Amino acid sequence: MITIVGELVIGEKRCLNSELWHACAGPLVCLPTLGSRVVYFPQGHSEQVAASTNKEIDGHIPNYPSLPPQLICQLHNVTMHADVETDEVYAQMTLQPLTPQEQKDTYLPAEMGISSKQPTNYFCKTLTASDTSTHGGFSVPRRAAEKVFPPLDFSQQPPAQELIARDLHDVEWKFRHIFRGQPKRHLLTTGWSVFVSAKRLVAGDSVLFIWNEKNQLLLGIRRASRPQTVMPSSVLSSDSMHIGLLAAAAHAAATNSRFTIFYNPRASPSEFVIPLSKYAKAVYHTRVSVGMRFRMLFETEESSVRRYMGTITGIGDLDPVRWPNSHWRSVKVRYSCYVIVSALCNDHFSVTNDFSVYVMLFQH
């Protein structure tokens, strides 16, 4: 007799805190609205799978001539998730390709997607060697502590309190918050090292605290990207995964049935599910030509947004053989020198010369 323990629920769908999810995902990540129409790019999905499996696509992947480079879909489900092991944020979406008839319906106003409204009362700090060593606690930046932590009772000597913060999995973490030292400073002492070792944080990773409207303290992490952490999956070969993504989309398109995808903002170079209205506006109502200036947004190390201007140097298919007439990375843009790019994954590579990238018209 096989006994299933009552409390153990595998694959249970809980509602993650949206504010914390978006804060961990970064300011550039935006999820389409539930029920809206979106454009799905198999090419972009393919890029994400390639990034996740650490394997380029090679010639063994069959063509799916019946699968267009962009599918207009109804978004039936969006759920936010976080990896149980690493806390990495990702989203699950259920898409249903629309018939040409259904596509003709006029756009609804609320289809632009919910931009990631970063919370106001929050701070994000990249951990130092001292923060992560077993020797001491966490040094809280002064303005951050004053803005997002509840005020201390300064009649006590030294002023101290217990903070309780919840992470993405709704797990409580308790910290002793104390204001002491010469000069005086805010510190998290007792409880901090338990958190660091439980989350396996190292110097360079970031933690982020949010004080929300309900007077709750939320706690998220953003890992510095360590390239070697991407492992082979051992479940399915990367070729089969690529074929699976294409075949699943092709089958759903042929039968107008639903299919499910995962969007992993930190693994993927670009969003591959875009609000239809945003796509239509960019593709049908924007004139682009070689020589035009093109704006791009990047996330800085302090997780704010910076604009960079580039020049369009080419327009056309990225992969004319497999994906003719695709709007995926159809615009080639050159950016000028000394741009320090801090990509989403915190892997800040510095570009000291000119560099060119293939981007989408509808990218940010």
Place this chain on the structure above:
Amino acid sequence: MITIVGELVIGEKRCLNSELWHACAGPLVCLPTLGSRVVYFPQGHSEQVAASTNKEIDGHIPNYPSLPPQLICQLHNVTMHADVETDEVYAQMTLQPLTPQEQKDTYLPAEMGISSKQPTNYFCKTLTASDTSTHGGFSVPRRAAEKVFPPLDFSQQPPAQELIARDLHDVEWKFRHIFRGQPKRHLLTTGWSVFVSAKRLVAGDSVLFIWNEKNQLLLGIRRASRPQTVMPSSVLSSDSMHIGLLAAAAHAAATNSRFTIFYNPRASPSEFVIPLSKYAKAVYHTRVSVGMRFRMLFETEESSVRRYMGTITGIGDLDPVRWPNSHWRSVKVRYSCYVIVSALCNDHFSVTNDFSVYVMLFQH
């Protein structure tokens, strides 16, 4: 400029120690010979993916009428692997479906597959609470220590030596082996707790030491199955994985090109790549009928093999709609009461009543 560190090689193919791999995989696991012809069962592969993603197949998966329930293939590559995080053993195989013409060639003699010859000088112990606590070391069963560890110098008081053992990743682990206490016993002290915490072993997991012909000490682990450790992959939906496996096999069959699969003996209920000669012998040269006795092999907790006799109660298609004329689990066998089954994964579930299973004719 993106710099790739020279030493860091991702996905490098090293030759794993075959003896240790087989010992960790268990006595029932057997890999087909390189270059031989094998039979591949998409159904079985599907079962493994379902077990790995913890998700049953549902109706969303399209049929692949062009894909037969068994594909005769040439085995172009077999490599043994171990998960970097968990040490879980798995194998990667490259298969090429054969044309009807190629299938007609006569069998070669060496196509029966290399059975997992368990090493003679080895022992396997399931860890106790004391073994895994931080309070002490590892208590070595006396006969085990005398059989597989190098002899101690009993002129010392107490007799002690340093043991160096290599794991599946060729990482060295050093232990102080001492013979002390009242009554006298063999213990591993210094170095043991580092190993336990590095491998994240808990009471119930097993360790296994081999003393091979080259006078090397090998060290493997077998985890007690903890069902909740199976996580959603967040790379590809389980539906897409199922479609991918079928589409990859169908594409390879249609074009007679190679495809790659992973075989995970501890996740999968059954082997789905079988030597052709074994398959042919069982399917074409064995008469079976309802009422006949049928032998099955099971792995015991001490990782030896036990035989159980059952009675065939049915013969026919497991899934007549999707997979007509399949030899995958086409035989229904009933086993009698009080069989204590210890499956490969150490999850020993006791069966106190009769139970029936669907098996393959060519199963062990």
Place this chain on the structure above:
DNA sequence: TTGTAGGCTTGTTGCCGACAA
């Protein structure tokens, strides 16, 4: 303002035999 280091206290790890299952 805040990262790191030195001093000092306290809690945990880890080696030992005793004892009992």
Place this chain on the structure above:
DNA sequence: TTGTCGGCAACAAGCCTACAA
């Protein structure tokens, strides 16, 4: 024969201030 415990010693964790960047 071997699992667990109490004793004890060594060590690391963790709280504090000092100092300098």
